[in-house]
Amino acid sequence: MARDPQPGRDDDGRDGARTPQHPAPAHSAREIAAAWERERPGTPVSSIGIVTPIWQLAKLFGDDRRRVLARAGVDTATLDLLSVLRRSGPPYALSTRELGHRSLVTAGAVSQRVARAEQEGLVTREATGGRPRTVLVTLTPAGHDLVEATVDQVLHREAGLVAGLTPEQQTRLTELLHVLLTDVQHRMGDDRLSQVGGE
Amino acid sequence: MARDPQPGRDDDGRDGARTPQHPAPAHSAREIAAAWERERPGTPVSSIGIVTPIWQLAKLFGDDRRRVLARAGVDTATLDLLSVLRRSGPPYALSTRELGHRSLVTAGAVSQRVARAEQEGLVTREATGGRPRTVLVTLTPAGHDLVEATVDQVLHREAGLVAGLTPEQQTRLTELLHVLLTDVQHRMGDDRLSQVGGE
DNA sequence: AGGTCTAAATTTAGCCCTAAACGGATCTGA
DNA sequence: TCAGATCCGTTTAGGGCTAAATTTAGACCT
Incomplete structure (x- = not known):
C-alpha cells in the first residue's frame, strides 16, 4: 500500500511532470503512519517506515527501467x-x-x-x-x-538515480538492506510462523 | 466480484506447506555485482547493492501480502x-x-x-x-x-518480517530510505536529465 | 516388466497494470 | 458565440504474472 494522510493542505501544485502519465507525489511513510495513528489509534505501524519506501522505490525504479528499455x-x-x-x-x-x-x-x-x-x-x-x-x-x-x-x-x-546519497550512506544502506533481505528470506522459508497471527 | 478466501479444497486433509510454487534462493546483490565484474569488466555496478535488494524485498513483501490478503x-x-x-x-x-x-x-x-x-x-x-x-x-x-x-x-x-533488525537498525534504515526516496522523486521530476545518456 | 509416484515444465484462467486513444466539459480569446 | 486549447476520467489493447491444472518422462517398488 502507499498513501498519505491529509486531503486538504498540501504543497505540490507545481510543474507538470513530463513523464508519460502518472504523477509523482505520493506521500511519505511518516505521513502514512501518522494518518493511521490519527484514524485508528493502536494500528501496528512499526513496519511502515521500512516497507512503504521500499515498495515506492521499487515502483519508481521499475517504471524508470521499463521506459529506458522501451527505447531499445x-x-x-x-x-x-x-x-x-x-x-x-x-x-x-x-x-x-x-x-x-x-x-x-x-x-x-x-x-x-x-x-x-x-x-x-x-x-x-x-x-x-x-x-x-x-x-x-x-x-x-x-x-x-x-x-x-x-x-x-x-x-x-x-547509478545516477542513487547518486544523491554520499558514498558512506550508500555503503550503510547496502549493508542494512542485505541484512534485512537475508533475514526476510530466512523467515519466509519457515513460513507457518505466525502467518496471519490473528489478534 | 467478491471472491471467497479459500473455496472448496477439502478432499485432502493433509497440507501445511503454504508457499505456492516459487522457490526462495535468488542471488545476492554482492554475487550479482561480482558476476558482472567477472564477465564484463568495467560494467557500472555501483547501484546494484541498493537497487537489487530493494527490488527483491519489494517482491517478497508484495507476494507475501497478496497471500495473506487472499485468505480474506x-x-x-x-x-x-x-x-x-x-x-x-x-x-x-x-x-x-x-x-x-x-x-x-x-x-x-x-x-x-x-x-x-x-x-x-x-x-x-x-x-x-x-x-x-x-x-x-x-x-x-x-x-x-x-x-x-x-x-x-x-x-x-x-512488523514480524522486519523484526530481525534491531530497533537502531530499523531507525537507521528508515532514515536512509527516506532520504533516498526523496532524492529519487526529485530527480525523476526533472527527467530529461541524462535519461539514457549512454554511449 | 508393469504400475505407481514424483518432479519438472507447460498450459490455462484470471488479475492488474501501463500506454495510448477517446470522450466530454470548462475556459479563453477573437 | 464559437473554435480551440486543456484537463480529467474512461476505455482499449496488450503485456506480464500467479496459481492451479495438465502433461511428461524418469524413478521406485513388487
Missing part, C-alpha cells in the same frame, strides 16, 4: 532473463528451474518468458535428458548482443 | 484503494486524481480499481460538477469494515 525495444522481463544467462558465463546456459530461482518468479512465468525470448531468437531451448526432465535455455548471439547493448545504459542510469 | 478474499490493489480512503479520514472521499497520486498508479489503473471496488459494493462513485470534471470516490460501510478487518493483519505480519 526490450521489456524488463526479457532483459532480466538474458542478463541472468549472460552473467552466468560461458556456455551461457541454465535450466528453467535455475532461472526461476534466480529471478524470483514462478515456473509458469519462466516458461512464458523463455517462449517469448525464443520467439524473438534471443535464446534457444533444448530438452536434455536430465533426471526428471530438464530443459536447458541457452543465449544466442543475438541475445548476447542485446545484453551488451543495453545493460550499461540501465546500470548507468540507476 | 481481497486483492492488494483493492485494499490499497480502500486504505487510502480510510486513512484520509471522514468523509472518506477523494477524487480519482488524488487516488492516483497517492498510490503511484496511472489514471487508467485508478479507473479500473474503482470500477472493481464499486462492483463489489466497497465504494461509490459520483460525478461532482467540479472544475473540469471531478469524480469523487467514497468508502461504503462495507468497504470501511473490510479495511478494519484486514489492515492490522497485514501490518502485524510485516
Whole structure:
C-alpha cells in the first residue's frame, strides 16, 4: 500500500511532470503512519517506515527501467532473463528451474518468458535428458548482443538515480538492506510462523 | 466480484506447506555485482547493492501480502484503494486524481480499481460538477469494515518480517530510505536529465 | 516388466497494470 | 458565440504474472 494522510493542505501544485502519465507525489511513510495513528489509534505501524519506501522505490525504479528499455525495444522481463544467462558465463546456459530461482518468479512465468525470448531468437531451448526432465535455455548471439547493448545504459542510469546519497550512506544502506533481505528470506522459508497471527 | 478466501479444497486433509510454487534462493546483490565484474569488466555496478535488494524485498513483501490478503478474499490493489480512503479520514472521499497520486498508479489503473471496488459494493462513485470534471470516490460501510478487518493483519505480519533488525537498525534504515526516496522523486521530476545518456 | 509416484515444465484462467486513444466539459480569446 | 486549447476520467489493447491444472518422462517398488 502507499498513501498519505491529509486531503486538504498540501504543497505540490507545481510543474507538470513530463513523464508519460502518472504523477509523482505520493506521500511519505511518516505521513502514512501518522494518518493511521490519527484514524485508528493502536494500528501496528512499526513496519511502515521500512516497507512503504521500499515498495515506492521499487515502483519508481521499475517504471524508470521499463521506459529506458522501451527505447531499445526490450521489456524488463526479457532483459532480466538474458542478463541472468549472460552473467552466468560461458556456455551461457541454465535450466528453467535455475532461472526461476534466480529471478524470483514462478515456473509458469519462466516458461512464458523463455517462449517469448525464443520467439524473438534471443535464446534457444533444448530438452536434455536430465533426471526428471530438464530443459536447458541457452543465449544466442543475438541475445548476447542485446545484453551488451543495453545493460550499461540501465546500470548507468540507476547509478545516477542513487547518486544523491554520499558514498558512506550508500555503503550503510547496502549493508542494512542485505541484512534485512537475508533475514526476510530466512523467515519466509519457515513460513507457518505466525502467518496471519490473528489478534 | 467478491471472491471467497479459500473455496472448496477439502478432499485432502493433509497440507501445511503454504508457499505456492516459487522457490526462495535468488542471488545476492554482492554475487550479482561480482558476476558482472567477472564477465564484463568495467560494467557500472555501483547501484546494484541498493537497487537489487530493494527490488527483491519489494517482491517478497508484495507476494507475501497478496497471500495473506487472499485468505480474506481481497486483492492488494483493492485494499490499497480502500486504505487510502480510510486513512484520509471522514468523509472518506477523494477524487480519482488524488487516488492516483497517492498510490503511484496511472489514471487508467485508478479507473479500473474503482470500477472493481464499486462492483463489489466497497465504494461509490459520483460525478461532482467540479472544475473540469471531478469524480469523487467514497468508502461504503462495507468497504470501511473490510479495511478494519484486514489492515492490522497485514501490518502485524510485516512488523514480524522486519523484526530481525534491531530497533537502531530499523531507525537507521528508515532514515536512509527516506532520504533516498526523496532524492529519487526529485530527480525523476526533472527527467530529461541524462535519461539514457549512454554511449 | 508393469504400475505407481514424483518432479519438472507447460498450459490455462484470471488479475492488474501501463500506454495510448477517446470522450466530454470548462475556459479563453477573437 | 464559437473554435480551440486543456484537463480529467474512461476505455482499449496488450503485456506480464500467479496459481492451479495438465502433461511428461524418469524413478521406485513388487
